[in-house]
Amino acid sequence: MSEQMLATFRQRQQTAAEETVYHTQCPFCSMQCKKKVLEEKQGSRLRYRTIGVDNPTTKGRLCVKGKNAYQHAVHPERITSPLIKVDGAFQKADWDEALAVIQENLEKIQDTGGRDxxxxxxxxxxxxEESYLLGKLARVGLGTKYVDYNGRFCMSSAASAGTKTFGVDRGFTNRIDQIPDAKCIILAGTNVAECQPTFVPYLEEARQNGCFLIVIDPRETDTAAMADLHLKVKPGQDKQLARLMERYIVENELHDEAFCRERTNGYEELLQQLEDAELDAGETGLRLEDIEEAAYRFAFAPTGMIMTARGIEQQVDGHDTVRHFLHLLLLTGNIGKYASGYGAITGQANGQGGREHGQKADQLPGYRSIENPEHRRWIADVWGVQESDLPGKGVSAYEMMERMDEGEIQALILIGSNPVISNPNANLVHRAFSSVPFMVAAEMFMTESAAYADVVLPTSSYLEDEGTLTNVEGRVTLREASRELPGQCRHDWQIMMAVAEVMGKADYFAYEKAEDIFNELRLASRGGKADYYGISYERIRRQSGVFWPCPSEYADEVETLFADTFATADGRAQFLTEPTAVEGAKETIDAAYPLYLTTGRTMSHYLTGEQTRRSFRLAAREFESYVEVHPDTAREHGVRSGELVTLASRRGTAVLRCVVSDEVRRDTLFAPMHWGGRQNINRLIDRTLDPACRMPGFKRAAVSLHAAAAGD
Structure with missing residues (x-):
């Protein structure tokens, strides 16, 4: 070997020795793409690369967010020590000091105001594990009924609709790899091309196999560009559209009557409703022939799937709307068989698992109900407490903000969310956070919400925090994490344990690692609708993920739910026979507010952008918010592309950059929800909530549009 070759070999050896590999998965959307992050030390500098890792759901694919997610984990703005607010300014502290402040304030508040x-x-x-522990901390560590989470604004419509219709809510009733064999797919209110890009190859394969793709969206998105039929529906008219499709299917005898009579309840009532209903295609903003073609294509196809997301779910009648789309599956018999079924395309990383194990106001682990005495006894026994000591049902996420504003709730512990940006009627949230006497936030960064806190606790990133997450198709995955915690950071589960300890409940929170919590979760979920009992870390590693329900370690995974029976008490699916939503609850346009506003996500950012905006590559792609305006609408309102414009509703205003585009309806504006401050579009959203699931109406608000004033 020559001297030069030997030197090169030694250099490579040295480089390899200084390379650290972190095996993990993306922290963003529900596809939960597996990947490894390579940390290379070159002198005093660290460089990073991200490589996709093969897995059953995403096959090693990554999107631009997943490739750059490491950048927020290593960002210099990370909070790495506890912070205590003194005279309006944060000062660094140690954990003992921070926990002492928390103990003193929580004890004082509960002594005078009660546990709640x-x-x-x-x-x-x-x-x-952390979702489970949050619910346990609320009910055992603090004894309060007030616990909820930001998934209330994400999946609650689909969750409640699936539960009422099928008896259980699991995001997909089929495995994701069945999609390529579906011959008709309806994507209702989902822009997967930007929100879940690694999902798209399944749709592309289905189209190559002859699938007819229908996309329902007020905008001409990249997802709509894939469609054979794009229904550019007026915001908030999705339920009307679904009912028109139902009626066409029934009137033209395209439904599976045998399936409806043998496997559903409420069929006759539904037929009568459709016969009596006054349905006007004009209200949807669509041509009747296009609606009828969609209905015919879906009913005629031998296999069909319907997938919904926030576009139809984030409505004040989101529960009813999703149920009417589920009616299309029941009417055609496209449920419980291969390549036919329902998919709720979850938005958040653990949007599925996060709503199963107890951080919702009305829920206990395993999808048990906090109002069911038998369910309460089971969980009380697992936790080693008296059933009578468990609190009752609280209220939804936004309603907690109202309770703070009214003074009933006097303290808040905030973990893993940024309500100042994500909640509707954001001005009220600002007011509530300004007035609540004591607030704790566990955060990586000083978010808009954390800035209101009295104590900020530094928490771990996805590269450091091991645990399980349940992906879009109901597969429980294990996120390995080996990067050392920076500074004084702790995992969220360790933070919750510390709070429980200072509140005198340490004996109920004795865990050494995340796996200990998961093993307790398994027992707590046993026999519930979301049964994880047969899942273990070892089995997840061996099988690259395990689907629930999994009642025992020997149980086979079910590839298609509801093949023989539904998860309801009598085994039959339920048609919606009595609407839960109040007609006329949706905001309407008028002379003062003549345009509809609908909101959504973009490719480069996630939720309130606190993590993605700290990725220089993602921030460079979209560094400010914007509003899409149709060219005719722009001329009518005197605004031009590139200039700042003011949007106003009956709740507040936002100032955004105008983007003129014919991809949006003339009567509709679109703005993303990832920015705060004057760009916070949720300042404009009404507080009206769906009566069944407490979902706000993010996807439809009446607004005005004009050029921004010089001061704006």
Whole structure:
């Protein structure tokens, strides 16, 4: 070997020795793409590369967010020590000092205001272990009924609709790899091309196999560009559209009557409703022939799937709307068989698992109900407490903000969420956070919400925090994490344990690692609708993920749910026979507010952008918010592309950059929801909530549009 070759070999050896590999998965959307992050030390500098890792759901694919996610984990703005607010300014502290402040304030508030004066607010990106522990901390550690999480604004319509219709809510009723064999697919209110890009190859394969793709969206998105039929529906008219499709299918005898009579309840009532209903295609903003073609294509196809997301779910009648799309599956018999079924395309990393194990106001682990005495006894026994000591049902996420504003809730522990940006009627949230006497936030960064806190606790990133997450198709995955915690950071589960300890409940929170929490979760979920009992870390590693329900370690995974029976008490699916939504609850346009506003996500950012905006590559792609305006609308309102414009609703205003585009309807504006401050579009959203699931109407608000004033 020559001297030069030997030197090169030694250099490579040295480089390899200084390379650290972190095996993990993306912290963002529900596809939960597996990857490894390579950290290379070159002198005093660290460089990073991200490589996709093969897995059953995403086959090693990554999107631009997943490739750059490491950048927020290593960002210099990370909070790495506890912070205590003194005279309006944060000062660094150690853990003992921070926990002493928390103990003193929580004890004082509960002594004077009762146990329910304290609240907890979680997030859909927490691991299953941390979601579980948040609910336990609320009910055992603090004894409060007030606990909920930001997934209330994400999946609650689909969750409640699936539960009422099928008896259980699991995001997909089929495995994702069945999609390529579906011959007709309806994507209702989902822009997967930007929100879940690694999902798209399944749709592309289906189209290559002859699938007819229908996309329902007020905008001409990249997803709509894939469609054979794009229904550019007026915001908020999705339920009307679904009912028109139902009626066409029934009137033209394209439905599976045998399936409806043998496997559903409420069929006759539905037929009568459709016969009596006054349905006007004009209200949807669509041509009747296009609606009828969609109905015919879906009913005629031998296999069909319907997938919904926030576009139809984030409505004040989101529960009813999703149920009417589920009616299309029941009417045609496209459920419980291969390549036919329902998919709720979850938005957050653990949007599925996060809503199964107890951080919702009305829920206990395993999808048990906090109002069911038998369910309460089971969980009380697992936790080693008296059933009578468990609190009752609280209220939804936004309603907790109202309780703070009214003074009923006097303390908040916030973990994994940024409500100041993500909640509707954001001005009220600002007011509530300004007035609540004591607030704790566990955060990586000083978010808009954390800035209101009295104590900020430094928490771990996805590269450091091991735990399970449940992906879009109901597969429980294990996120390995080996990067050392920076500074004084702790995992969210360790933070919750510390709070429980200072509140005198350490004996109920004795865990050494995340796996210990998961093993307790398994027992707590046993026999519930979301049964994880047969899942273990070892089995997840061996099988690259395990689907629930999994009642025992020997249980086979079910590839298609509801093949023989539904998860309801009598085994039959339920048609919606009595609407839950109040007609006329949706905001309407008028002379003062003549345009509809609908909101959504973009390719480069995630949720309130606190993590993605700290990725220089992602921030460079989209560094400010914007509003899409149709050219005719722009001329009518005197605004031009590139200039700042003011949007106003009955709640507040936002100032955004105008983007003129004919991809949006003339009567509709679109703005993303990832920015705060004057760009916070949720300032404009009404507080009206769906009566069944407490979902706000993010996807339809009446607004005005004009050029921004010089001061704006």
């Amino acid at each position: 004066a304290v609240s907890l607010y979680g997030g859909g990106s927490l691991t299953n």
